[in-house]
Amino acid sequence: MNQQVYYVPKVNKEIGNQVSDYINTLTKPVGSLGRLEEIAIELAKMKNEAFPSVTPPGVLVFAADHGITEEGVSSYPQAVTAQMVLNFLSGGAAINVFSRQIGASLNIIDIGVAQDIEHSSLINQKVRYGTGNFYREDAMTREEAENAISVGYEQGQDMINNGAKCLILGEMGIGNTSASSAILAVLSNSDIASLVGTGTGISQETLLHKVAVIHESLQKRNPNPEDPIDIISKVGGLEIAGMTGAMLAAASNRVPVLLDGFICTIAGLLAKEISPNSADYMIVTHQSVEPGHQLAISLLGKKPILDLGLRLGEGTGAAIAYPLIQSATLMLKEMATFDSAGVSTKR
Numbered sequence: 001m002n003q004q005v006y007y008v009p010k011v012n013k014e015i016g017n018q019v020s021d022y023i024n025t026l027t028k029p030v031g032s033l034g035r036l037e038e039i040a041i042e043l044a045k046m047k048n049e050a051f052p053s054v055t056p057p058g059v060l061v062f063a064a065d066h067g068i069t070e071e072g073v074s075s076y077p078q079a080v081t082a083q084m085v086l087n088f089l090s091g092g093a094a095i096n097v098f099s100r101q102i103g104a105s106l107n108i109i110d111i112g113v114a115q116d117i118e119h120s121s122l123i124n125q126k127v128r129y130g131t132g133n134f135y136r137e138d139a140m141t142r143e144e145a146e147n148a149i150s151v152g153y154e155q156g157q158d159m160i161n162n163g164a165k166c167l168i169l170g171e172m173g174i175g176n177t178s179a180s181s182a183i184l185a186v187l188s189n190s191d192i193a194s195l196v197g198t199g200t201g202i203s204q205e206t207l208l209h210k211v212a213v214i215h216e217s218l219q220k221r222n223p224n225p226e227d228p229i230d231i232i233s234k235v236g237g238l239e240i241a242g243m244t245g246a247m248l249a250a251a252s253n254r255v256p257v258l259l260d261g262f263i264c265t266i267a268g269l270l271a272k273e274i275s276p277n278s279a280d281y282m283i284v285t286h287q288s289v290e291p292g293h294q295l296a297i298s299l300l301g302k303k304p305i306l307d308l309g310l311r312l313g314e315g316t317g318a319a320i321a322y323p324l325i326q327s328a329t330l331m332l333k334e335m336a337t338f339d340s341a342g343v344s345t346k347r
C-alpha cells in the first residue's frame, strides 16, 4: 500500500473539560444553550484554545467530472460542471452568495474538469480530464488519487496560511453522487440499493438504473475496503479526493472543518480512513436529502446541526451553518459570568 502519512494531532480533551466548566459559570441556566455549548467545547478541543475563533472562514470548492455520467446516472449533462465553474467565477452561484454573507474568501479549484477553463481567478490544478467511467475502467490510477489528495492538502494549507480560521469545503461534479454512493457501499459493506439517491433529481426509473450500474461496477472494480487510495482510484472522484486532502490539512493545523452534504461527508470518511484523528476536527453541518448521508454521518460518529432539505453541494449547507458555529464562539468570548455580572446563582 505504501500510502503517504499525514500527521494529525489528537484533540485536547482537558481544555474541553475546562471550557465545559467555564460555560457553566456564564449568565444563563446550566445547559440552556444546548448544542451551541457542545460546539464551543468541540472547537476548544480542536484548537487547543479556551476562546477559539472561527473568523474568518475560508471556502474551497473543488470541481471535477465523472466518466460514469456516460451511463446515464444524472439528470444533468457533464458540461454543467464547467458551466457552473464559470458561474462560481462570475459570482452568481449559491455558494458565492453565502460566502459573501459570511465574509469568507472563496477559492475555486479545477482539479479535474473534463474541459479546459480559462479564467484569471480559477486555480488550475487539473489532475486529469475527468475520471474514467468506472463501469468500464478504473476511475483513475493510484498516483492520480494521491496527487488529487496532495492538491487538496496544498489548497487547504494555502487557505490556512492566508488566515482562514476554519475551512468550509464544497464540490461541483455532475455524477459525483454515484461515485460517493459507491465509496460508501465499500466502506460500510452495505447494499448499494439502500444508499443510492436521486442526486440532482433523476426519475424513479433512472434511480433503478443508477443502482444497477453502481452494483455491477462494484463487482467489476472490487475496491479493497482496507485501502482508501484503492477505493478512490477504482470508483472515486478527483474533487472528492481533493476535499479529503484539504480536510487532512485542516486537521494537521488544528483548524476545524465544516462538512457540507453527502459528497463532502464521503470525503470526510476517506480522510478518517487515512488518518483516524482527522475526524475529530470535522463538524457535520447538515443532513442532506441523499439517503446515504445518514449512514455516512453515523460512520463519522457525528450529529448534523441542521436539517433543511438541502441537496445542492458547493459547500452551501456548511456556509449556511457557519453563523451558528460563530455564535458558539461568541457566547464563550463575550458572555458575562455570574461573578462578573453580580447575578446570583442560587435561590
Ligand SMILES: O=C(O)c1ccc[n+]([C@@H]2O[C@H](COP(=O)([O-])O)[C@@H](O)[C@H]2O)c1
Pocket: 073, 074, 075, 076, 171, 172, 173, 174, 175, 176, 177, 178, 198, 199, 200, 201, 260, 261, 262, 263, 264, 288, 289, 290, 310, 311, 312, 313, 314
Ligand atoms: O451535497 C449533497 O448532499 C448533494 C446531493 C445531491 C446532489 N449534489 C450536487 O449535485 C451534483 C451531483 O449530482 P448527480 O445527480 O449528478 O450525481 C454535484 O454537483 C453535487 O454538488 C449534492
Ligand SMILES: Cc1cc2nc[nH]c2cc1C
Pocket: 076, 080, 084, 171, 172, 173, 200, 312, 313, 314
Ligand atoms: C445547476 C447545478 C448547480 C450545482 N451545484 C452543485 N451541483 C450542481 C448541479 C447542478 C445541475
